Amino acid sequence: MGILEVKGVNKRFGGLQALSNVNLSVQENTVHAIIGPNGAGKSTLLNCLVGKLIPDTGSVMFDGQSVLGRKPHEINQMGISRVFQTPEIFGDLTVLENVLIPCFARRDGAFRLHAFETVSAEKEMMDKAMQMLEDVNMVSKRHMHSASMSRGDKRRLEMAMCLVQEPRLLLLDEPTAGMARADTNNTIDLLKEIKEKRDITMAIIEHDMHVVFSLADRITVLAQGTPLVEDTPENIKGHPKVREAYLGEAA
Amino acid sequence: FTNEPTGGSVTFGFNVPQTGPYADEGADELRAYELAVEHLNGDGDGGMLNTFSSKALQGNGILGKKVDFVTGDTQTKSDAARASAKSMIEKDGAIMITGGSSSGVAVAVQGLCQEAGVIFMAALTHSNDTTGKDKKANGFRHFFNAYMSGAALAPVLAKRYGSDRRAYHLTADYTWGWTQEESIAAATEAFGWETVEKVRTPLAATDFSSYIAPVLNSGADVLILNHYGGNMVNSLTNAVQFGLRDKMVNGKQFEIVVPLYSELMAKGAGENIKGILGSTNWSWTLQDEGTKAFVKSFGTKYGFPPSNAAQTSYAQTILYADAVARAGSFNPCAVVEALEGFEFDGLGNGPTLYRAEDHQCFKDVLVMQGKENPANEYDLLEIVDITPRAQVEYAPDHPMFAGGSLGKCNPGA
Amino acid sequence: MNVKPDFNKNANQAATAPAFLSVWDLHAYYGESYIVQGVTFNVHEGEILALLGRNGAGKTSTLRAIARLDSPAATHGEIWLDHQPLHMMRAHQASMAGIGLVPEDRRIIPGLTVEENLQLAQIAPPIGWSIDRLYELFPRLGERRKQEGVTLSGGEQQMLAIARALARDIKVLLLDEPYEGLAPVIVDEIEKTLIHIKEQGITTVIVEQNAVRALELADRAVILDTGQIVFDGTAAEVLENETLRAEYLAI
Amino acid sequence: MLGLEKKDVTLLAVVALLAFAAPFILNPFPEGSEMAQFNAGYPDLMQRFVIFGIFAIGYNILFGLTGYLSFGHAAFLGVGSYSAVWMFKLLSMNVIPAIILSIIVAGLFSLVIGFVSLRRSGIYFSILTLAFAQMSFNLAYSVLTPITNGETGLQLTLNDPRILGASTGADGSIPVTSLFGIEMRSTYEMHAGAWLFQFNAGYYVCAIILVAAFYLAMRIFRSPFGLMLRAVKTNQTRLNYTGLNARPYTLAAFVISGMYAGLAGGLMASMDPLAGADRMQWTASGEVVLMTILGGTGTLLGPVLGAGFIKYFENIFSKINDNVLHGWFAALPDGLEDTLVFIVHPFVGKGWNMTLGLMFMAVVIFLPGGLMEGGQRLAKLFRKKDKPSGDDSEHHPKQAPHVAE
Amino acid sequence: MDAILLQTLNGLDKGSAYALIALGLTLIFGTLGVVNFAHGALFMLGAFCAVTVSKLLTLSFETVDPTRVDFLGNPLKVKTAYVESWFGPEFGGALIDWAVPLSILFAIPVMIGIGYVVERGLIKHFYKRPHADQILVTFGLAIVLQEVVKYFFGANPIPTPAPDAFKGSFDFGALIGMEANAIIYPYWRMVYFFFAAVIIGAVFAFLQFTTFGMVVRAGMADRETVGLLGINIDKKFTIMFGIAAAVAGLAGAMYAPINSPNYHMGMDFLVLSFVVVVVGGMGSLPGAVLAGFMLGILESFASMNAIKSLLPGIDQIIIYVVAIIILLTRPRGLMGRKGVMED
Numbered sequence A: 001m002g003i004l005e006v007k008g009v010n011k012r013f014g015g016l017q018a019l020s021n022v023n024l025s026v027q028e029n030t031v032h033a034i035i036g037p038n039g040a041g042k043s044t045l046l047n048c049l050v051g052k053l054i055p056d057t058g059s060v061m062f063d064g065q066s067v068l069g070r071k072p073h074e075i076n077q078m079g080i081s082r083v084f085q086t087p088e089i090f091g092d093l094t095v096l097e098n099v100l101i102p103c104f105a106r107r108d109g110a111f112r113l114h115a116f117e118t119v120s121a122e123k124e125m126m127d128k129a130m131q132m133l134e135d136v137n138m139v140s141k142r143h144m145h146s147a148s149m150s151r152g153d154k155r156r157l158e159m160a161m162c163l164v165q166e167p168r169l170l171l172l173d174e175p176t177a178g179m180a181r182a183d184t185n186n187t188i189d190l191l192k193e194i195k196e197k198r199d200i201t202m203a204i205i206e207h208d209m210h211v212v213f214s215l216a217d218r219i220t221v222l223a224q225g226t227p228l229v230e231d232t233p234e235n236i237k238g239h240p241k242v243r244e245a246y247l248g249e250a251a
Numbered sequence B: 001f002t003n004e005p006t007g008g009s010v011t012f013g014f015n016v017p018q019t020g021p022y023a024d025e026g027a028d029e030l031r032a033y034e035l036a037v038e039h040l041n042g043d044g045d046g047g048m049l050n051t052f053s054s055k056a057l058q059g060n061g062i063l064g065k066k067v068d069f070v071t072g073d074t075q076t077k078s079d080a081a082r083a084s085a086k087s088m089i090e091k092d093g094a095i096m097i098t099g100g101s102s103s104g105v106a107v108a109v110q111g112l113c114q115e116a117g118v119i120f121m122a123a124l125t126h127s128n129d130t131t132g133k134d135k136k137a138n139g140f141r142h143f144f145n146a147y148m149s150g151a152a153l154a155p156v157l158a159k160r161y162g163s164d165r166r167a168y169h170l171t172a173d174y175t176w177g178w179t180q181e182e183s184i185a186a187a188t189e190a191f192g193w194e195t196v197e198k199v200r201t202p203l204a205a206t207d208f209s210s211y212i213a214p215v216l217n218s219g220a221d222v223l224i225l226n227h228y229g230g231n232m233v234n235s236l237t238n239a240v241q242f243g244l245r246d247k248m249v250n251g252k253q254f255e256i257v258v259p260l261y262s263e264l265m266a267k268g269a270g271e272n273i274k275g276i277l278g279s280t281n282w283s284w285t286l287q288d289e290g291t292k293a294f295v296k297s298f299g300t301k302y303g304f305p306p307s308n309a310a311q312t313s314y315a316q317t318i319l320y321a322d323a324v325a326r327a328g329s330f331n332p333c334a335v336v337e338a339l340e341g342f343e344f345d346g347l348g349n350g351p352t353l354y355r356a357e358d359h360q361c362f363k364d365v366l367v368m369q370g371k372e373n374p375a376n377e378y379d380l381l382e383i384v385d386i387t388p389r390a391q392v393e394y395a396p397d398h399p400m401f402a403g404g405s406l407g408k409c410n411p412g413a
Numbered sequence C: 001m002n003v004k005p006d007f008n009k010n011a012n013q014a015a016t017a018p019a020f021l022s023v024w025d026l027h028a029y030y031g032e033s034y035i036v037q038g039v040t041f042n043v044h045e046g047e048i049l050a051l052l053g054r055n056g057a058g059k060t061s062t063l064r065a066i067a068r069l070d071s072p073a074a075t076h077g078e079i080w081l082d083h084q085p086l087h088m089m090r091a092h093q094a095s096m097a098g099i100g101l102v103p104e105d106r107r108i109i110p111g112l113t114v115e116e117n118l119q120l121a122q123i124a125p126p127i128g129w130s131i132d133r134l135y136e137l138f139p140r141l142g143e144r145r146k147q148e149g150v151t152l153s154g155g156e157q158q159m160l161a162i163a164r165a166l167a168r169d170i171k172v173l174l175l176d177e178p179y180e181g182l183a184p185v186i187v188d189e190i191e192k193t194l195i196h197i198k199e200q201g202i203t204t205v206i207v208e209q210n211a212v213r214a215l216e217l218a219d220r221a222v223i224l225d226t227g228q229i230v231f232d233g234t235a236a237e238v239l240e241n242e243t244l245r246a247e248y249l250a251i
Numbered sequence D: 001m002l003g004l005e006k007k008d009v010t011l012l013a014v015v016a017l018l019a020f021a022a023p024f025i026l027n028p029f030p031e032g033s034e035m036a037q038f039n040a041g042y043p044d045l046m047q048r049f050v051i052f053g054i055f056a057i058g059y060n061i062l063f064g065l066t067g068y069l070s071f072g073h074a075a076f077l078g079v080g081s082y083s084a085v086w087m088f089k090l091l092s093m094n095v096i097p098a099i100i101l102s103i104i105v106a107g108l109f110s111l112v113i114g115f116v117s118l119r120r121s122g123i124y125f126s127i128l129t130l131a132f133a134q135m136s137f138n139l140a141y142s143v144l145t146p147i148t149n150g151e152t153g154l155q156l157t158l159n160d161p162r163i164l165g166a167s168t169g170a171d172g173s174i175p176v177t178s179l180f181g182i183e184m185r186s187t188y189e190m191h192a193g194a195w196l197f198q199f200n201a202g203y204y205v206c207a208i209i210l211v212a213a214f215y216l217a218m219r220i221f222r223s224p225f226g227l228m229l230r231a232v233k234t235n236q237t238r239l240n241y242t243g244l245n246a247r248p249y250t251l252a253a254f255v256i257s258g259m260y261a262g263l264a265g266g267l268m269a270s271m272d273p274l275a276g277a278d279r280m281q282w283t284a285s286g287e288v289v290l291m292t293i294l295g296g297t298g299t300l301l302g303p304v305l306g307a308g309f310i311k312y313f314e315n316i317f318s319k320i321n322d323n324v325l326h327g328w329f330a331a332l333p334d335g336l337e338d339t340l341v342f343i344v345h346p347f348v349g350k351g352w353n354m355t356l357g358l359m360f361m362a363v364v365i366f367l368p369g370g371l372m373e374g375g376q377r378l379a380k381l382f383r384k385k386d387k388p389s390g391d392d393s394e395h396h397p398k399q400a401p402h403v404a405e
Numbered sequence E: 001m002d003a004i005l006l007q008t009l010n011g012l013d014k015g016s017a018y019a020l021i022a023l024g025l026t027l028i029f030g031t032l033g034v035v036n037f038a039h040g041a042l043f044m045l046g047a048f049c050a051v052t053v054s055k056l057l058t059l060s061f062e063t064v065d066p067t068r069v070d071f072l073g074n075p076l077k078v079k080t081a082y083v084e085s086w087f088g089p090e091f092g093g094a095l096i097d098w099a100v101p102l103s104i105l106f107a108i109p110v111m112i113g114i115g116y117v118v119e120r121g122l123i124k125h126f127y128k129r130p131h132a133d134q135i136l137v138t139f140g141l142a143i144v145l146q147e148v149v150k151y152f153f154g155a156n157p158i159p160t161p162a163p164d165a166f167k168g169s170f171d172f173g174a175l176i177g178m179e180a181n182a183i184i185y186p187y188w189r190m191v192y193f194f195f196a197a198v199i200i201g202a203v204f205a206f207l208q209f210t211t212f213g214m215v216v217r218a219g220m221a222d223r224e225t226v227g228l229l230g231i232n233i234d235k236k237f238t239i240m241f242g243i244a245a246a247v248a249g250l251a252g253a254m255y256a257p258i259n260s261p262n263y264h265m266g267m268d269f270l271v272l273s274f275v276v277v278v279v280g281g282m283g284s285l286p287g288a289v290l291a292g293f294m295l296g297i298l299e300s301f302a303s304m305n306a307i308k309s310l311l312p313g314i315d316q317i318i319i320y321v322v323a324i325i326i327l328l329t330r331p332r333g334l335m336g337r338k339g340v341m342e343d
């Protein structure tokens, strides 16, 4: 029984069957990669997990509880965080403030009228946020207006915002797209390190096979809304169908 | 007492609408005020000071003090009017506030002046409440009121249109509209008219078609528009558009009545006003000496005849100054005493009484009619009847005016 | 930055042929931040130039300045395209002069369908490939023609952005990270398309984090760092030069 | 974010100082001089500055932080005023219960309206709030006249019950509002040379409350709660996926700003016991929006400045008439005098609206951040002179605009 | 029954005014994304175009008539309109009589010109600015425009009648066999209704059958990218603003005979027209028109005595009640597009 169990999920957009009968089981403390051609339904699947979309049929269980019908913030409070394909950050706020928000969200839950905060509690949150920024190498940029950073930096920031929540399940939608090679490598290292340090499960969508093969414990290949195969990275690499439909010469 | 004038001058506060829909009325009031100040200080031709029955004023200011004034904008809002009046009192040391653009504002400012201990000489306010349930010892009204309009109009209406008429009222849905509706309905019913329907229209309404369209179908043969300002211009225009005046109902010619007229509104309504009956406080076409003097000095200075808003404003200023001069003191309580029960003449309205019980002036009321063939652009209304004062008088405790009390005069500080 | 002079001596090697697009001493600012700090390079007719550098180096800013977008504001410098002074034009004029930019965040216009996004490109002259021909190139777009452009999957949006640029008759194609978020097979395909485009005589400037792929495709390369050019030479040179690769490209 | 940083303490001190010294600061010109026209240091206007300042500060908590543009806040101010006047009519002339009731009633009212309106965002939200407020205004103006006294406004009368006080004062007049015996309208006048300064009890009550309200707003701005509100403004999607529920945050901000409005309304009635329906009209809601933007949305001090600016025009410029103009230019030769009067005339007195309109345009065109930006630019000019060399250590970081100077 | 028919008819013409104003507003507000608080002022300027034309046509010279005196006893100055003396009283008089319809010819270029100047001089700089800034600047502009009009024309309404041919009313009831006077309908309002229909149709056709509408929508969503595609979006925006101003102006010019124009008539309509546009749904022209008619008719029904006696004061608040109900049940108004001005 995995920490995340997706069973028989279907999702239609008008005439398009974006997901058809998707079953997926992600084991605790593993990194599970979801790959597949563009438009295969990978992001749609993630959207169904975090409450952005509601599947037409099927069930999504996280840690034994259904996530369906819950609001995004409730699902997050269950321990699922997500990094989006196009960075979603608080553009008008500074980098530091961006990271502080999830810190408070983690501590206080969905709503708290904390208009007054004690100095020590404040400091604790601040330290936590600064530690996180250090981990992603962004301390020097902490006072920057986050919207005016380059794309790579925005992605790193968004990842930091998710990680600082110490989620049990981290969903990453192409976290390294558009990142410079050096940063991609750093990101891989960071995710590996987090995985070692803490109990965390990750589901990652990525077109960069270097990233996928460096991180994934298992890989699901999605094509036209249905899982094609699910296997270990080694086996996927050699899978002829996958090579043809997706990997091309990259493998 | 508050704002006792110490130097060589005394300050009046002219609080009129300078912005918003009544800005033109306000401008005319202001012209009259400035003219009055001029005359009080001995400049100009003296205007109605020459015809005024009381001769206490010498044209050397008041009690030897030169008259100064400050102006403010009421915006026709109680709040803004009070703010403006307060600044005149607190900042400029005004000892008398005058002005007004609607009854709500007048009542609000009157209340303020009572509290602050200065005199309020109301100008444009027509609601019964101003000298009825909201009367105040420090407040005085020269202008006539809704009851008087009814009392003056009803006989003329009965004579003109017969006594078995069925009236349909459209009424601006706020205090003034209600008092006027009540007054006119009561007065016309006394002459045998029947009131078919009383419909309240929102103050903010600009298009009255949906209120006017059902009128013909209701069996009414007279439409009474208890509207003022833009409301009145629009509702009258709409009514004429719907062709009401060309219709025959119950075998009679359909008629429209606008109980409270003003020259500016007549101008705004244009052709539509022709032949329509209403009432006013005064008219520049009167032929008494006071009126002639006033029209002359106003007309010479500004190039057009004064409105009845201007006349009441002018009269109120003179009346206040005269009361001070007669009392020999600026003390509000002395002024109140001097004005209460004061009888005078020569200010354009014939013999007039400032009644002590409610501080309302009693004088003749004019019934006016939109003129068919105006000789010039100012000649829009003609006098149909001058209703004698006795006919518009009422007891101070008349039910339409009951409920308030003057209280005691407040000299402030 | 001490390496700069070393590589600059290569700069003039290829510059013997007359330049088609030439950027001379370009300076550009976002508000008060000085981003493009005196960039000079030439592109020859029909060649593919790779513009490389770390995140935040100023690649996007340079492309935007060439396309004459309002920000960053190019305060100084000249840009010539085939004897036309681009630096005196506004974006729409530059487009009519033959510049086509595929922006890094794709910029699919919300509220418009796929087809309308393409039609929009064919309102102002000069008009390039027909819409049908573009659908042939990207059949996926043809299938989705009535769908709102922004609901396309990430990869599909990238295709649409490229197709939209080709819908106009362009002389120079500026590609800002065209491979980002694309499945490897699609990357292969786009690479083929780019070669095809090159064969048609269109000049291309490509910015890409996947430096190796870009360099394999490109004739020449320019490397940017903190808004300045640190290398200008052939693509092969970069692939051969260890130091350069390690220092600026982490490959 | 916590307690108060040093910079904030300074800001608060400055605000307090300005508020308490206002009778001096606002009366720079000697009595009787031509410039005395521009003095604003009389009780009523000072009270208005402060009361509208409070209103705008509160409004800014909603609009400045969350970006939700409410077009109905005047309704809460109006409700606050009505509650306060009713308190004076029924209970006593002490302002404390009146103010408390006005805050509570406005809070409840805004809770209901906010709960419904916040189901939508953007312009749809704005129109919902506008619709509620206009409804309240129309009802108050006519149908609800028994409660609101319609057009005239709710006033005190001699026959009010006032169970914990007297219906009539000792001299037979309506008693005045007071704070445990200190009459709100009592004013101490100080003559200093040619100057006259007025210290009004009511004003100081308002000023103290302003400083408290400012402090509270500052705490909210700097608190995690304030941070969340700003997050609501910049990206609600991210907020939701960060586990936070935007609705209660925005609703809390809405209610808090509604209570500020109620407080302002209560104070207004305490200074001058009348509650008019005009206070609830959409133009009044629009006014607080304008005050906030004019001063500088999202800054702490801006709304107060904006409020002062608009009220100053309304009260001072509207009172300049031709008579005054001739007074000013009297020293000049006649022809020139008349020309100047002719030129200035359309912009003062009954033309004050025109000047205000031009000012709105000028400020928003030349100072996109409102008056606060003007202030910051000035400050920068001075600072530049102080230290010529920048300390740009990093490569080209753009500092986030710091909220709330 | 006839009461219902009567109020429906009434609502139709009230609705056509709302629809026409909302149409112009939605072009600026729903399409260009500018919260234009000066739209009411544009409507008012349109009405004053009619006033101006009628004033110009009645522009007169004075001759002294020594036989008569004016109110001060001086010899009376008699005015004769120039057009009457140039073209003879017959044709000149007809020109004066037809001032309002003629003013359309005047209003179109004038309003387009005003739209051009306002857009180029002011609005242009505000597309990218927050809505709040747009509100401030357009509100300022509205005040200034109003004050200028007030300065020249005064605050009082100025009667601007329809041509004599359209005075009076049509007995609609008699036509369909009801008793006389049951349902009457002023001629000029019928004219206004048809005029509105024509304008609405023309604007729809223009935006529907050309790519113009799409380009402007695209430009509003993303100016930069549209520029990258070779389109000079600034020019399109200017044209759009000009059209919107002209629509507002024409709505105002033709409205002049219905209610005498005054300088603040724009503000009276402003709130209402925003409500109409939003209820119709942002970015939807049909929505604006539909909402205009719907609210017009509902408002008429609410003013019926039968309904008012049931729900006192309902006519004061009907528009707002309906707006609230619609916005709560339909998130984006009647026909709004997703994502338009939702943040």
Ligand SMILES: Nc1ncnc2c1ncn2[C@@H]1O[C@H](COP(=O)(O)OP(=O)(O)OP(=O)(O)O)[C@@H](O)[C@H]1O
Binding pocket: A013, A014, A016, A018, A036, A037, A038, A039, A040, A041, A042, A043, A044, A045, A085, C144, C147, C151, C152, C153, C154, C155, C156, C181
């Ligand atoms: N809201 C929507 N309406 C209609 N179609 C949609 C919508 N969202 C997604 N789709 C379609 O569903 C399919 C799956 O999209 P999805 O974003 O899940 O793909 P993906 O696997 O994440 O692809 P990529 O790797 O390119 O990001 C695509 O063809 C897309 O066009």
Ligand SMILES: Nc1ncnc2c1ncn2[C@@H]1O[C@H](COP(=O)(O)OP(=O)(O)OP(=O)(O)O)[C@@H](O)[C@H]1O
Binding pocket: A147, A148, A149, A150, A151, A152, A153, A178, A180, C030, C033, C035, C053, C054, C055, C056, C057, C058, C059, C060, C061, C062, C071, C104, D396, D398
């Ligand atoms: N709108 C903006 N306002 C202010 N600064 C900006 C803005 N956009 C980018 N910058 C800054 O300009 C610098 C260069 O950005 P640019 O986007 O050109 O880099 P890039 O080389 O394209 O990086 P990446 O590979 O991450 O896309 C970065 O430091 C970034 O923070």
Ligand SMILES: CC(C)C[C@H](N)C(=O)O
Binding pocket: B101, B102, B103, B104, B124, B125, B126, B127, B176, B228
């Ligand atoms: C101005 C007045 C004569 C009429 C006004 N409506 C009133 O309330 O009294």
Ligand SMILES: [Mg+2]
Binding pocket: A042, A043, A044, A085, A173, C153, C154, C155
């Ligand atoms: Mg995806």
Ligand SMILES: [Mg+2]
Binding pocket: A150, A151, C059, C060, C061, C104, C176
């Ligand atoms: Mg980039």
